[in-house]
Amino acid sequence: MNEDGAPPVVEYVTSSTTRESVVTTLAAESATTRALCSALDASESGVYAAVNDLREHGVLEVDDGERLRLTGVGIVVADAVERRRRLESTLWTDLDYWRTHDIRALPDPFRARLSELEGLDVFRVSETDPAGAIRLIHDSLRNAAEVAVVSPVHFPDLGQTLREVCEDRPGRLLVTEAVVDEVRRHDDGDVPIPENLTVRVADVSFALAVADGTTFLSLPRLDGSYDPSTELVADSDTAVRFGNDLFEWVWRDATPVGDVAPTRPL
Known part of the structure; x- marks a missing residue:
């Protein structure tokens, strides 16, 4: 009252x-x-x-x-x-997903903006194609004029895709220190980061890619583990704006990778 x-x-x-x-x-x-x-x-x-x-x-x-x-x-x-109606529409797209994933991985301002994910679909991989989500994102990256990616875990094929894309297009990649350490442990070559790719490091638990007019977002499970089997996909104007703003939010305070570890292939 x-x-x-x-x-x-x-x-x-x-x-x-x-x-x-x-x-x-x-x-x-x-x-x-x-x-x-x-x-x-x-x-x-x-x-x-x-x-x-x-x-x-x-x-x-x-x-x-x-x-x-x-x-x-x-x-x-x-x-x-x-806003409430749009939020309800977003949640009802796939209640099972929202029940089992941790929205707290996102910064508070973006939890309040979930209603902007208009046109949202939840992509689930099948048993016969467990890499379907990864391939979907990589195809969009290859078609994009520029790319912005947040990767909290090490994807072995991501570096190769970004090297191909960033031969002639700009790209930005944000990873965790755990990813940098993982790359260094498994690296037996000396392939530099492409000139058109800028890499920074931050402590994040969600994955994000904004490319080719689509926002791809992956939230961790409630136990904190990364979920490779699902992907939130939205290609509306509001969803792309959400994805770009979210990327800029974490990017601005991230540390250049050269200040964390020697330049290594990613």
Whole structure:
């Protein structure tokens, strides 16, 4: 409750299907109460009651043409409702995935932005093609004008793919110190990092690739282990923006690989 005893405005609006429908309808354009009655799947008395309640709570007002419109508060509430609906759509894409993977691997601001992963699919490898997710990402990397990759574990074929891509295109790779150590243990050659590939090191537990208009995101399991069998894949504009912003967030504070270990093949 607020100090005056009234419920929080977002909670108040969303506690009624009719009130929420009135707000989301008016978010698109102003309308008369009569028009709302025709547009909404609610009784006429219910719509009139919702309109009166919303006006009393400062969510709606009447313009000079006697049409209902959202106030500044109403616009904020409508935005919150839309974000919640998009988040629910993201979660319902594959509830089993979200039950078993640790969203805490992402920085807090990006946990709050999950609703931006519009058009999300969960790619699962099959028993007959356990490398399917890796191949899907590598194909996108090869087709991209530039690439950005976060790799918390050592993928032996990733270095070769990035060397091919970065012969003539820019790329950035962020890895963990464990990956650097793994590469050094298994390296028996002396293949330098391509000039077009910049490598930094940071402590991350999620994998990410943004390439060819697609965001690929892999969260760890709840026990902290890496999951090679699933991949979140989304190619909407909002999802690509999410992926790019997430990469920039971890990249800006990461350490250049030369400051961690000698330049070795990755």
